Amino acid sequence: MSDDSTQRFDRRTFLKATGAAGAAAATSGITAATPGRDPGPKKDEILVGVSAGHGDVEGKVSSYVPGNAEVVHTNDTLRYAAVKFPSQAPDKAKQNFIDAITKKDGIKYAERNRTFETQLSPSDPRFGDQYAPQQVESDAAWDTTLGDSSVTIAVVDTGAQYSHPDLQANYKSNPGKDFVDSDSDPAPDAPSNEYHATHVSGCAAAVVDNGTGVAGQGNSSLINGRALDENGSGSTSDIADAVEWATDQGADIINMSLGGGGYSSTMKNAVQYAVNNGSLPICAAGNDGSSSVSYPAAYSECMAISAVDSSENLASFSQYGSKVDLCAPGVDILSTTTETRGSYEKLSGTSMATPVTSGVAGLALAKWDLTNSELRSHLKNTAKDISLSSDKQGAGQVNAYNAVTTDPGSGGGGGGGGDGSTSSTVSDSLSSSSDYDDYEWNWEYSSPSQIVVELSGPSDADFDLYVNEGTTTNASPSNYDYRSISTNSQESITIDSPDTSTPLQIDVDSYSGSGSYDLTITEYQ
Structure with a gap:
């Protein structure tokens, strides 16, 4: 030095x-889930983290598992195992297991496999023009760049209809992976009910300037990690595995329009893995209107996004608080939906504000060569003050025009230059x-x-x-x-x-x- x-x-x-x-480090990678493992919430499972240097994850945990339980899944990169108890097992038995195994050498933590939900506040569909791209000035930014296919946004969510006419050109040829059903096809199982990720995908990157339907914020590439089921619910383990997968796919941005599971060491490790390996997690602040941000948005590794309406007032449902980083339009957002639902509809939620932000982040990366940390600072430094308190707007409303026209090296965008x-x-x-x-x-x-x-x-x-x-x-x-x-x-x-x-x-x-x-x-x- x-x-x-x-x-x-x-x-x-x-x-x-x-x-x-x-001892020697364990090998990396996600092992396949036990055949027949149910998708969606996994309330009978305990996630157990094993410290590096303490051998094989499954072998270590298995030695402490009682006879009525079994290891049903492991992730050797994040070094955790999922232990499933019979559905009739009393809650006290699971807590006793947590208390006992956390006292064992090399066991870093044990916690419930909590359930996360999509962050959506449904409203009656109605026709009308989009306002989100105009409000965050993506349309003005398009004079500089329409986006770049080399920038990848991973949507960790329900399954997305990646064949949608207004999404297909921006979805990669290998569109994603299904962590709910453990297969390679992230398409929704029930398109009439499972539409959340299709809407989120369109908010971020419905194809711009293709003469069809709506426009997202820019033409970034999309991939979908299906971690929530057709009811919009998913387990910590499925979401954490999807975040690791998206990171390993080289995703620049990981959009998580989900929350509600509370603090989890497994999820914390997943978003930290993402940040350490170059991805930026952008997450929904939550929809219960409270004065604190939900997880995973509340982790310091993630950007927390609140929702505002077309008048730039905080949405009545949006959570807020000191951990909010940015706000974005999230009320009556017109975007893509599954074709069985009519191809386009309006939805409201911090679920919608989050991909608007992710799409703007994609535009910024199309213009500037930024690390994930620099991108985070650049988005905040170029946000527009819309006169809300900082606990409601964070640094301000994300602004695409400022993000693509402000040189990060000038001191206005997060350290992209030497000064x-x-x-x-x-x-x-x-x-x-x-x-x-x-x-x-x-x-x-x-x-x-x-x-x-x-x-x-x-x-x-x-x-x-x-x-x-x-x-x-x-x-x-x-x-x-x-x-x-x-x-x-x-x-x-x-x-x-x-x-x-x-x-x-x-x-x-x-x-x-x-x-x-x-x-x-x-x-x-």
């Missing part, structure tokens, strides 16, 4: 202890599960738009990352404002508009195993 970098990135405290390195960001890396090692290193980051910018803290550690160990802001107190597993605790040593924390009143406090902690690591801090102007 340069002298200047060293001054910004200081050792706070240092503790070493002896200990052996962990917009600063980054430093420190390397060290931890020797055992009782070892940790603490650091503090001294700010380069007086009012940075964002800071990203990234940890890259050994594949056969499980290192965690904790951060405090606005205090001189060391971060730790028992005292943190932000944490990243996946089952491996690849961790990332993103903080928008951080508190710069004190240096940032950072803790690298070994949950299990030993080895070398790199800690990288990137600060955006």
Whole structure:
């Protein structure tokens, strides 16, 4: 590091202890679900996370599973197993299993396989012109770019009718994967009832300038990970697997117009995997009108989108709160629907505001070469203030014209140029599960738009990352404002508009195993 970098990135405290390195890392990949596993919600399942360095996921978990339960699914990349109990098993038996297995060495967490729902507030269909592309000025942005097929938006949702005449040209030749029925075709099983993803797809990328139907925000490529069933419900495990798949497909943007399942370590690990591997999750804030954002939008890795109407007022159903990043039109949005429902209809919800934002993000990537972190900042820096409070609009209403005409390197868009960001890396090692290193980051910018803290550690160990802001107190597993605790040593924390009143406090902690690591801090102007 340069002298200047060293001054910004200081050792706070240092503790070493002896200990052996962990065992070899497990192989990666999603294993197939057990044949006959029911689609949709999986209320009788417990998800168990296994730390890296503790061997085969299925073998590790199976040794603790009671005789009336079984491992029905594993994901070796996210390192979790799904344990299914009989439907007649009392709830107490499942809780006893959670309590018991979390005390075992190498078990990072155990949690219910919660159910997520589409974020849709239905309204009576009525004819009318679109207003969303005009309100976010996508039509003005089209003078600069109509979008680019090299940009991919993954729709993690119900099944989409990718053969729709107004979508087919923007769906890839391999349109997706079905995690509900465990096959390669994400088309809806019941097109008359399963239309949500078709509508979401059109909000983002119904083909522009093809003389047919409606226009999305731009001509990005689409893929569909079907993780919700025809009732609009899906399990944590199916959604997490779909997020991992979309990331591995190279999706630039992962649209999740779903929520309601509460905090989940499995889902947190999935969106963190996405961010660590270059994707940007954009998620619906939720539709119950409350003053807090639902998950997965509430994870720091995700952009949370609230909904406004054609008068740019917050929709009555839209959730809001301090974690809202942006707002977008989400009331009476005309978009594609399944042909059996008439091909086009109006729907309302943060489900609609989210793909409008994803489509604008696709337009920005068609114009600018941005990392996912830079894209996130650029969308916020170029948003339009529509005079709502920040807990309702976040940084403002997403604006396509500003996003494609504002050079990110000018300081107006999130650090795409050399003057917009600063980054430093420190390397060290931890020797055992009782070892940790603490650091503090001294700010380069007086009012940075964002800071990203990234940890890259050994594949056969499980290192965690904790951060405090606005205090001189060391971060730790028992005292943190932000944490990243996946089952491996690849961790990332993103903080928008951080508190710069004190240096940032950072803790690298070994949950299990030993080895070398790199800690990288990137600060955006």
